[in-house]
Amino acid sequence: MRCEDVALILPRAVDVGEPVDESVQHHVNSCLTCQAELAKYHKLLKALRTMRHQLLIPAPGTLAMTLAALQESQERRAIRSLVTGRRGAYLGAIGGAAVAAGAAAAAVALARRRAPRLAG
Amino acid sequence: MTSVAQSNRYRYDGSDPLSQEELVAAARDGDQQAFEELVRQTYVATYTLAYRLTGNEEDARDVVQETYLRAWKAIRRFRGDAQFSTWLYRITANTSSSMTQRRSRNRADSLDDQGSEVIDERPFANPEASSEASALHQRLSEAVAELPPKLRAIVILKDVYDLPHEAIAEELGISVAAAKVRLHRARKRLRDVLFEERGGVARAV
Ligand SMILES: [Zn+2]
Numbered sequence: 433m434r435c436e437d438v439a440l441i442l443p444r445a446v447d448v449g450e451p452v453d454e455s456v457q458h459h460v461n462s463c464l465t466c467q468a469e470l471a472k473y474h475k476l477l478k479a480l481r482t483m484r485h486q487l488l489i490p491a492p493g494t495l496a497m498t499l500a501a502l503q504e505s506q507e508r509r510a511i512r513s514l515v516t517g518r519r520g521a522y523l524g525a526i527g528g529a530a531v532a533a534g535a536a537a538a539a540v541a542l543a544r545r546r547a548p549r550l551a552g
Numbered sequence: 553m554t555s556v557a558q559s560n561r562y563r564y565d566g567s568d569p570l571s572q573e574e575l576v577a578a579a580r581d582g583d584q585q586a587f588e589e590l591v592r593q594t595y596v597a598t599y600t601l602a603y604r605l606t607g608n609e610e611d612a613r614d615v616v617q618e619t620y621l622r623a624w625k626a627i628r629r630f631r632g633d634a635q636f637s638t639w640l641y642r643i644t645a646n647t648s649s650s651m652t653q654r655r656s657r658n659r660a661d662s663l664d665d666q667g668s669e670v671i672d673e674r675p676f677a678n679p680e681a682s683s684e685a686s687a688l689h690q691r692l693s694e695a696v697a698e699l700p701p702k703l704r705a706i707v708i709l710k711d712v713y714d715l716p717h718e719a720i721a722e723e724l725g726i727s728v729a730a731a732k733v734r735l736h737r738a739r740k741r742l743r744d745v746l747f748e749e750r751g752g753v754a755r756a757v
Contacts, residue, residue, distance in 0.1 A: 443736035443743070472747050476739065479692050480711040483604075486689065490599040490616070491609035498595060498617045499588055505621055506584055 433459040438466045446473040576636050579627050587627065591620050594637065598644055604708050605648035607697065615651055619644045641713050645705070646723040652701060695745040699738055706731055707738035 433455050445452045460466045570578070570586070572593065578586035595616055602615035622643050630639055696704060696712075705724060709715045710731075715723075721731045 443739040444732070446739070472743055473739065476692075476742055476746065477711055479689065480696075480707070480742075481714075482689065483693065483696070483708075483712045484714075486600075486693070487596050488600045488603055490596060491613050494599055494613045494616055495592065495595055497613065498591055498620050501617045501621055502584070502588065502591070502624060505624070 435459075435463060435465050435469075438463070439469060442466070442470055442473055446470065446477060572636060573632075576627075576630065576632065579624075580630060582628075584624075587624055590636070594640060595620075597637065598640055601641060601644050601708070601713065602648055604696070604712075605645065605705055606652060607701075611648075611651055611655065615644060615647050618651075619647045622647065638715070641709070641715060642719055642723050645709055645715070645720070649705065649724050652705075692742075692746065695742050698745070699741060703734050703738035703741065706734040707742070710735050711739070 438456055438459055441452065441456055444450055445456065460470060570589075572590070575586045575590050575593075579590060598619055599612055599616050602619070603609070603612035606612050606615060619640065623640060626643075630636070696707060699707065706720060709720045709723075710717065717728050717731050717735075721728045724731070726734075
């Protein structure tokens with residue numbers, strides 16, 4: 433096992449729990465160059481982890497635009513359910529009238545029951 | 553530009569502010585106000601990840617917007633077995649990946665080892681990190697930013713945000729094996745940049 437071969441394995445071997453051949457392990461244990469190389473990867477990973485806490489200031493308008501988009505999507509959803517609900521109530525009323533006066537009354541009642549939800 | 557306005561107050565009838573878990577539970581029940589409060593609490597972190605992945609303000613802002621729209625649509629399916637932040641990071645990664653691919657198709661670019669570099673010039677939002685952010689961290693940020701997009705995404709999601717390989721592979725639409733290969737290549741490149749010998753003196757991280 434040569435240092436050059438070990439160097440190819442170290443970016444993977446630096447992960448905890450990653451299986452490493454015994455021959456590689458043996459070489460690193462007895463080679464100061466490879467130990468120094470492994471230490472570099474440990475330093476690198478440690479530094480990368482700290483990046484998570486380095487928050488950046490968002491571009492202007494990020495929050496406002498996001499909240500506006502959410503509200504807009506909610507309004508579109510409300511309109512869709514209003515249209516869908518009305519169509520249902522309308523068809524129900526037509527069907528009810530065609531069948532019998534009693535059924536029509538039931539359809540109207542259904543439409544009335546839906547009204548508050550649709551308005552909201 | 554020294555501080556970020558973040559509200560952490562969300563009160564029902566003057567009671568104590570709700571915890572993030574309570575806000576998530578309320579949002580899952582369809583409470584849009586609760587979800588908006590979650591947006592306020594988390595958008596800086598989401599933006600930071602989006603910016604690191606996309607490399608520019610405009611795309612990062614679009615990614616944040618789309619991420620929360622997707623999250624709002626999907627929040628009923630959020631089971632709570634992962635942290636809310638982790639769940640959001642995954643959506644952000646997926647959204648960024650789609651946007652990067654779309655943008656690169658539009659530019660007739662390739663996502664191979666060419667392409668956009670993230671120039672990490674955004675000021676830090678948290679002053680304590682800023683003061684800690686010595687030349688060492690600045691250099692690392694720059695080195696990460698200079699990675700090709702494919703390698704950059706993996707190293708950010710794995711080594712910075714600690715997402716599992718399986719999650720990264722799923723969100724980026726690649727195999728776990730490919731994710732690992734890219735990660736190791738990215739680490740090797742970062743190692744080369746950060747510890748390169750100059751005049752016989754290694755630049756330490
Ligand atoms: Zn060696």
